[in-house]
Amino acid sequence: MQSSLEKLRKFFNLEHRNGYNDTAIIGGLAKMLDYWEGEARADNLSEEIIQAVIQRLQSYEKLSPESRAESLKGLWKRIGDQYPEATQKQTRAPRPHPRPGDRPQPRPVSSPKEPDPKPAETSLATEPFKERPAPPGRAETAPGGKTSATPAALNADLTVLQGVGPRHAQTLGKLGMHTLGDMLYYFPRRYEDYSQLKPIKELFYGQQVTVIGTVQSVHTRSIRGGKTQLVEAILSDGTAALRLSWFNQPWMANRLKKDDAIAVSGKVDQYLGRLVMTNPDFEPVETESLHTNRIVPIYSLTEKVTQKWLRGLMNQVVTHWAPRVTDHLPESVRSTARLLKLDEALLQAHFPDTQNKLQSARKRLAFDEIFFLQMGVLRQKRDWQSVTARIFDVQEEWLDARVKALPFELTGAQQRSVDDILVDLGSGRPMNRLLQGDVGSGKTVVAALAVAIVANAGAQVAVMAPTSILAEQHFRSFSSLLTGENGILPQGAVRLLVGDTPEAEKEAVRAGLQDGSLKVVIGTHALLEDPVQFADLELAVIDEQHRFGVDQRAALRTKGRTPHLLVMTATPIPRSLALTLYGDLDLSIMDEMPAGRQPVATHVLRPQERERAYTLIRSQIKSGQQGFIIYPLIEESDKIDSRAAVDDHETLSKEIFPDLKLGLLHGRMRPDEKEEVMRAFRDREFDILVSTTVVEVGVDVPNATVMLIEGANRFGLAQLHQLRGRVGRGSDQSYCLLIPDHEDAVENERLQAMAESNDGFVLAERDLQQRGPGEFLGTRQSGYASGLRMASLTDAGLIEEARSHAQRLFKEDAKLEKPENALLAEALERFWGDGKGDVS
Numbered sequence: 001m002q003s004s005l006e007k008l009r010k011f012f013n014l015e016h017r018n019g020y021n022d023t024a025i026i027g028g029l030a031k032m033l034d035y036w037e038g039e040a041r042a043d044n045l046s047e048e049i050i051q052a053v054i055q056r057l058q059s060y061e062k063l064s065p066e067s068r069a070e071s072l073k074g075l076w077k078r079i080g081d082q083y084p085e086a087t088q089k090q091t092r093a094p095r096p097h098p099r100p101g102d103r104p105q106p107r108p109v110s111s112p113k114e115p116d117p118k119p120a121e122t123s124l125a126t127e128p129f130k131e132r133p134a135p136p137g138r139a140e141t142a143p144g145g146k147t148s149a150t151p152a153a154l155n156a157d158l159t160v161l162q163g164v165g166p167r168h169a170q171t172l173g174k175l176g177m178h179t180l181g182d183m184l185y186y187f188p189r190r191y192e193d194y195s196q197l198k199p200i201k202e203l204f205y206g207q208q209v210t211v212i213g214t215v216q217s218v219h220t221r222s223i224r225g226g227k228t229q230l231v232e233a234i235l236s237d238g239t240a241a242l243r244l245s246w247f248n249q250p251w252m253a254n255r256l257k258k259d260d261a262i263a264v265s266g267k268v269d270q271y272l273g274r275l276v277m278t279n280p281d282f283e284p285v286e287t288e289s290l291h292t293n294r295i296v297p298i299y300s301l302t303e304k305v306t307q308k309w310l311r312g313l314m315n316q317v318v319t320h321w322a323p324r325v326t327d328h329l330p331e332s333v334r335s336t337a338r339l340l341k342l343d344e345a346l347l348q349a350h351f352p353d354t355q356n357k358l359q360s361a362r363k364r365l366a367f368d369e370i371f372f373l374q375m376g377v378l379r380q381k382r383d384w385q386s387v388t389a390r391i392f393d394v395q396e397e398w399l400d401a402r403v404k405a406l407p408f409e410l411t412g413a414q415q416r417s418v419d420d421i422l423v424d425l426g427s428g429r430p431m432n433r434l435l436q437g438d439v440g441s442g443k444t445v446v447a448a449l450a451v452a453i454v455a456n457a458g459a460q461v462a463v464m465a466p467t468s469i470l471a472e473q474h475f476r477s478f479s480s481l482l483t484g485e486n487g488i489l490p491q492g493a494v495r496l497l498v499g500d501t502p503e504a505e506k507e508a509v510r511a512g513l514q515d516g517s518l519k520v521v522i523g524t525h526a527l528l529e530d531p532v533q534f535a536d537l538e539l540a541v542i543d544e545q546h547r548f549g550v551d552q553r554a555a556l557r558t559k560g561r562t563p564h565l566l567v568m569t570a571t572p573i574p575r576s577l578a579l580t581l582y583g584d585l586d587l588s589i590m591d592e593m594p595a596g597r598q599p600v601a602t603h604v605l606r607p608q609e610r611e612r613a614y615t616l617i618r619s620q621i622k623s624g625q626q627g628f629i630i631y632p633l634i635e636e637s638d639k640i641d642s643r644a645a646v647d648d649h650e651t652l653s654k655e656i657f658p659d660l661k662l663g664l665l666h667g668r669m670r671p672d673e674k675e676e677v678m679r680a681f682r683d684r685e686f687d688i689l690v691s692t693t694v695v696e697v698g699v700d701v702p703n704a705t706v707m708l709i710e711g712a713n714r715f716g717l718a719q720l721h722q723l724r725g726r727v728g729r730g731s732d733q734s735y736c737l738l739i740p741d742h743e744d745a746v747e748n749e750r751l752q753a754m755a756e757s758n759d760g761f762v763l764a765e766r767d768l769q770q771r772g773p774g775e776f777l778g779t780r781q782s783g784y785a786s787g788l789r790m791a792s793l794t795d796a797g798l799i800e801e802a803r804s805h806a807q808r809l810f811k812e813d814a815k816l817e818k819p820e821n822a823l824l825a826e827a828l829e830r831f832w833g834d835g836k837g838d839v840s
Helices: 003-017 029-042 047-058 065-082 166-173 180-184 287-292 307-324 331-336 342-350 355-385 396-404 412-425 443-456 468-482 503-515 550-557 575-581 607-622 645-656 671-682 717-724 749-756 760-771 779-786 796-812 819-832
Strands: 190-193 208-223 228-236 241-247 261-271 274-278 281-284 295-298 432-437 460-464 494-497 520-523 537-543 564-569 586-590 601-604 626-630 662-665 688-691 704-710 735-739
Touching: 003 029, 003 065, 029 047, 029 166, 047 065, 180 307, 190 261, 208 241, 241 261, 295 307, 307 342, 331 796, 342 355, 355 432, 355 575, 355 796, 355 819, 396 443, 412 432, 412 443, 412 564, 412 586, 432 443, 443 460, 443 468, 443 537, 443 564, 443 586, 460 468, 468 494, 468 520, 468 671, 494 503, 537 550, 575 796, 601 749, 607 626, 607 704, 607 735, 645 662, 645 688, 662 671, 704 717, 717 735, 717 749, 717 760, 735 749, 749 760
Parallel strands: 241 274, 432 564, 432 586, 460 520, 460 537, 494 520, 537 564, 601 735, 626 688, 626 704, 662 688, 704 735
Antiparallel strands: 190 295, 208 228, 208 261, 228 241, 261 274, 261 281
16 A cells, blocks of 8 residues: 555544544644645555545644544545555554554654755756757647647756756655646745844734744643643744743644744734734744845745755746746736736745735736636536537426415525526526525425426436435425326326335336336435436436535436436535636526525523523423434543533433433434434424434424524534524524533634524625635535635635636637637646546
8 A cells, every 4th residue: 555545544543543633643634734745646646636635634623523524534435446455454554443442553743854955966057957958859749739838848857957866856746846847836835024024022912923033941831631731932032022832732842942043923912911922833044034134935845855955946946947938828818817927926926026026926826727717617618518408398387387386486586596497408408507595495396396397298307315314305395296186297206216225116216217117216326326227317406416526426417318417505605616616507596585484593602501592492392393402522522622412412311301302313323323313303203303413404304493503613604504404494483502612602703693694695705704615615626626726715806807807718719729829728738637627
C-alpha cells in the first residue's frame, strides 16, 4: 500500500479511537495536509482522491463529531473503491475500524526543521536555468494537436533549475510542483507585511496584525484539571510586551527559544485587561526580509524544505518566467473587467509591491478560475442540449384536472416550477433542471406532476432517493397522488425498490421495468444495479441530489437513451454557489410555503432554562402532538463537553418524562432498525423521538410540532435549518428550541440568526459567509471547488462578474474558434483536462 494511504489509515484509526474529537494529530487533522498532499502526489494517487481528502479535512474541524465520523467513513470507502488494497486486512497495518482491546498509537509530533538544502553545485548564474534546447523543428503541442503559445520550458522538469537535482525535485514534487509551470501557480499561503509593521505598544483589541519581536520567556503549564496543556511566551519589541498562548500544542515550547527573533501573526485578544494572541502563526525572522520593508510571501512547506530556500527558488522562477507567459484571456474580456495582465498578476501574487497590487493580482487569478468554471458548465449545458429527447405534449384540460384533484391549491412558486417543467418536456431537448426549495415548500407535488405527465404517455419514470426512509416516504406520497380514484395510474403501478425489498418482489419489479409494464419505480442506489433494466426510461428524478456522486447520476441516465432529468434539493443554496456549482442546470426556485403553514417559532434558551423546554414539550404532547429532542453526540465523550442521545434517553425516560413513550434513533443503528424506529414514530407509537442528526433530511411527520436541539452551537446554520424543517409540516403552530452547551454560547451568531428568520435562503447566505461553502458541497462539487487556488465561492460579486463575461463570450464564440480566443481554448483544455466541464 502507498505510504500516503497508510498514513491516512493510521490517523483515521486513531481519530476513531479518540471519539472523532480532532486530536489524532496535534492541531487537528487538517494539519497533516501540509505534508500529506505532497506525499500523495509522489505516490501517484489520483487527483480525485487527493482533492476529496483535502476538502474533507479542511472542513473537518467545523463538523460535529457525528458528522466527522460519517465524513471519514465515507471518505475511506471512496478510497477503498479506487484502491482496494487500502481496505484489505493486513497483518501489520492498522485497521480502519479498530476493535476493542486495540492499543492506542502514539500521537505524531512535528519533527524539527531540516537545514536549508545547499547542494554543492549551487551557484547563482545570470540565467538561473540550465540550458536544455528543444530538438530542432519540434514545437510544444496543445491538446488537439495544435501548436501552443505556452513556452515549452514551462513544462520542463524542475531539474533544469540551477541547484535542483533529482533529490530536491522529488521533494518539491511532494508539494505538487513537478514543472516550472507548477511553480508559477504554487501561490503563497499567506504574507508577512514588513512594510506596515506596528510596535506592540500601538496594538489594540480586535486587530489582525503581524508584529516582530524577541522571545523573552517560554513556559508550559497544565490547566482545566490537567486536561489541557498551555504554552505561553512573552514577546517584546522594545516598546511593550505581548503574551502569546497556544492551547494543546506542547511542541511549541521546543520550537521557541529565549532570544529568538520571530514574526507573529494573529488576532489581538484581551485577557484580564492585558493584550494577548491565542494560537498565532509565527515564522523566524530573516534579517534580509525585515530590512527590505516588503511584503514577504510565506509558502506551504514539506519535510527538508525551508522557507528561505523555497522563497529564493520561487524568486528565480517567477521573475524569469512570469514576464514570458502569454495571457490567455482575450483583451476584450480583460479590459472590460479591468484586470491585470497575467504576467503582472503572477509577479504580484508571489512578490507584491503593495497590498493594493496584491489584491489586484489575486482578483485576476481568482477571476480566471471562476471564468474557467463557468465556461466549462456552459459547454456542458450546450452539449446536453445538443441532443434530442422525447417530446411530451400536455393537454391543458388534462393537467387542470390533475391539479384540481389535489387536496390543496398550488402556491405561485409551485405553479411557476410546473410551467418550467412543461416547457422543458415539450422542447425536444433533455430537461436538465434543478428544483430548489426550502424545507416544506412542496417539491414532491411538483415532481409528482412531472411523473404523471410522462407516465400518462406510456413512458417510464425512475425516482431515486438517498435513503430507504426517504424512498419509502416518496413511495407513499407518489402512490397517493398518482393512483386511486383521482390518479392516472392503476393501483400497483408505482413500486418500491430498496436494499431490503424481498427478493421475490425485487424480481417482479425488475421484470416489470424490463418489459415496460411497470411505469414508475421509486428506490435508492438499488436502481443503479446491473439487473435493473428499463424498456423506455424517459424521466429520472433525483432527490437530495448533492448526496449522489457524478458517477451515480450518470449511471441512472444510462438506463435510458436521453432521459429528462429533474434533480431536487431541500438545502437552500446561496445564489453565488448556485451560479457556480449548478451553472449547467436550469434553476427553479420554490420560495413560498403552502397555505396554512405557520412559521416555526424559534427560541434560544440558556442551559439552565432546560426545564422550560421540557414544559413546552409536555404541553404539546398533552394536546396530542409529538416532539423531537436532537443531540450532537450518540454517547457522552471525555473529549467533548456536550450532551448525548443514548445517555440522555435513559434519563429522559426514567426521570423527566416517565409517563411518556420515548424512541431512540442514531447513526450506529442498522438501517432496518432506524427505519423501524421512524415508522413507529410516524405511526404515533412514540410521543418523543430522541435522536442525532439522522433525521435531518426528508422525514415527514406532520404531527410533530416541537423540536429541542441540545448543543445547538455545534451545528451550522444549514444543518439547524434542515433539522427545524422536521417540524411545522402541518397546520398547527410549531416550535424549535435551541440550547447551546454553555452559557457564553447563547449569543452565538448562528443561533440568533435562526431565531430571527425562517427563510432558508437568507440563512444559507449567512452560513456561506460564516462557515464557507463546505456545508453546501456534495460529491458533485467538492473536487474542483477545493482545487481553487485563489477564488472563493463566497465572493458573490466576482462570481456574478465572471459568469456575465463567460456568457457573453460563449454567446459570441461557443467553440472558441476565433483566432483571438485560441489561447483561451488551450487554457480551458488544461484546466478541465478530459472532464469537459462535467460537474453534474
